[in-house]
Amino acid sequence: MKTAVITGTSRRLGAYLAEQLTQAGYRVIGLTRQQNPAQPFSQIELDYQRSDSVLEAAAQLKQQLGQLDLLVHNASLFEKDxxxxxxxxxxxxxLFAVHMQLPALLNQQLLPLLQASGAGNIVHITDIYADNPNPAFALYCSTxxxxxxxxxxxxxxxxxxxxVNSIQPGPIQFLPEHSSEEKQQVMQQTLIATEAGFEPILKGVRFLVDNPFVTGLSLKIDGGRALGK
Structure with a gap:
């Protein structure tokens, strides 16, 4: 049985990826700030802001696992400056703690488990704003x-x-606080003007895992929004 570790699994994309991979036969362990007993996968609770908490979670994983096939860095903090x-x-x-310190420490600590797999994969969930930043989210974009x-x-x-690869999502699923005007503006800037949901990201993860000749790739899954109209 293949094993996946995913950060930020309490809701939205992280929960979706964990549930779908569980259904696909993976043993999934979610690293989360708050456990949800209703979710059908194992969870380890940690404080993303504290390096000692991250290292403790990594130590638990090394005790539990002999190898690791997939590590997905999904945890994110998305707020305006x-x-x-x-x-x-x-x-x-x-922002630095969740977007950079957490992934860096986990990559370093879990590398032996990924190497033991013989075909380990790491996927960083970044953002199209990493290449074309939004000034309202300048600090978020920089991290x-x-x-x-x-x-x-x-x-x-x-x-x-x-x-090791990354996925740069675009407007896959709006947040509840997005207004109708904000949604319309985003759709006007997107070539495929559809709120696609989380499935395209899952398909991106599967592509990166299944293609053994891909590494160092930034995969945009954004309906063409990075190009604009």
Missing amino acids: QQHQQDPAAFYQA KAGLENLMKSAAKAYAPLVR
Whole structure:
């Protein structure tokens, strides 16, 4: 049985990926800030902001697993800079912790398990904003760009036993707080003007896992929004 570790599995994309991979026969372990007993996969609770908590979770995984086939860095914090004008430094540190420190530590700590698989894969879920930043989310975009660069460095360092790639999502599924005007503006900038849901990202993960000659790739799954109209 193949094993996958996914961060940020409490809701939305992370929960969807974990549930779908579980149904596909994977043993899935979710790393989450808050466990959900209703979810059909194992979970380890940790504090993304504390390096000691991340290292403790990695130690638990190394005790439980003999090998690891897939590591997906999905955990994310997506908020506008203006929401944190009172303490932008603390906000930036939080973004750095979840988007860069967490993946970097897990990559380093779990590398022996990925190598033991013989065909280990790491997938970084970044953002099309990593290449074309949105000024309203400047701090978010900069740390997602760091996650993108971390992917490229890891692809070089871990080849050939472990392949490392990224997926750059576009407007796959709006948040509840998105207004009708915001949704319309996004769709007007997207070549395939559809709210596609999470399935295209799952298909992207499967492509990266199934193709043994792909590493260091940034895969845009965005309906063409990165190109605009």
